[in-house]
Amino acid sequence: xxxxxxxxxxxxxxxxxxxxxxxxxxxxxxxxxxxxxxxxxxxxxxxxxxxxxxxxxxxxxxxxxxxxxxxxxxxxxxxxxxxxxxxxxxxxxxxxxxxxxxxxxxxxxxxxxxx
Amino acid sequence: xxxxxxxxxxxxxxxxxxxxxxxxxxxxxxxxxxxxxxxxxxxxxxxxxxxxxxxxxxxxxxxxxxxxxxxxxxxxxxxxxxxxxxxxxxxxxxxxxxxxxxxxxxxxxxxxx
Numbered sequence: 001x002x003x004x005x006x007x008x009x010x011x012x013x014x015x016x017x018x019x020x021x022x023x024x025x026x027x028x029x030x031x032x033x034x035x036x037x038x039x040x041x042x043x044x045x046x047x048x049x050x051x052x053x054x055x056x057x058x059x060x061x062x063x064x065x066x067x068x069x070x071x072x073x074x075x076x077x078x079x080x081x082x083x084x085x086x087x088x089x090x091x092x093x094x095x096x097x098x099x100x101x102x103x104x105x106x107x108x109x110x111x112x113x114x115x
Numbered sequence: 116x117x118x119x120x121x122x123x124x125x126x127x128x129x130x131x132x133x134x135x136x137x138x139x140x141x142x143x144x145x146x147x148x149x150x151x152x153x154x155x156x157x158x159x160x161x162x163x164x165x166x167x168x169x170x171x172x173x174x175x176x177x178x179x180x181x182x183x184x185x186x187x188x189x190x191x192x193x194x195x196x197x198x199x200x201x202x203x204x205x206x207x208x209x210x211x212x213x214x215x216x217x218x219x220x221x222x223x224x225x226x227x228x
Contacts, residue, residue, distance in 0.1 A: 004158075006158075033215065033216070035216075035218075041220065041221070042121075042204055042218040042219055042220045042221050043159065043204065043216070043218045044218070045215040045216060045217070048214070048215055056215060058215075059215070091158055091159070093216075095214075103149065103161055103164060104149075104161070104214075104216060105161060106151075106158035106159045106160070106161075107158050108157060108158045109157075109158050
């Protein structure tokens, strides 16, 4: 009964490169959320997706960031032309149904370092 | 309106003592309040959650107390153990619409043996 899986666990990118973060939700879960955690801070919501649909992207920066959750395969958070300020831990969570129906379970995170 | 304020920022408790962490919210539309535990280098793990139709929920040594009129809720850890040393986050969300979690700033709890 695997939990939420994220890869890679650690990612180092130079400024200007692209970062791709992957998230496989728990079995049977069709709702995916992405959060970002800066050092010594709480988690901040970025985007909420269901299969093939972006439901809420109100926490996503307007430029360089995008997310998808295709019909087949993992959810992908993509950061283009990374800058030092993108260095953070990125967590994916999944739920069985929407919020009140299903609790959100988090993956181990991807720690992105931009040099 | 979307904020959840958490205190204290850090807390040191002796083994066997009671750890208490407090949170306050402003948005009265919030109707789901979970607590997460996070160890260094790991993802947050759901600990316990409450809905506003009850004032208290207990699971083992962990209890959530909820005060709807004051818009406050707290986590109590009874008989605190060194293994409880972690960062704790409160959160809130709405059941309707996009159910994004709004997190507090976190409390770093240290249990001294």
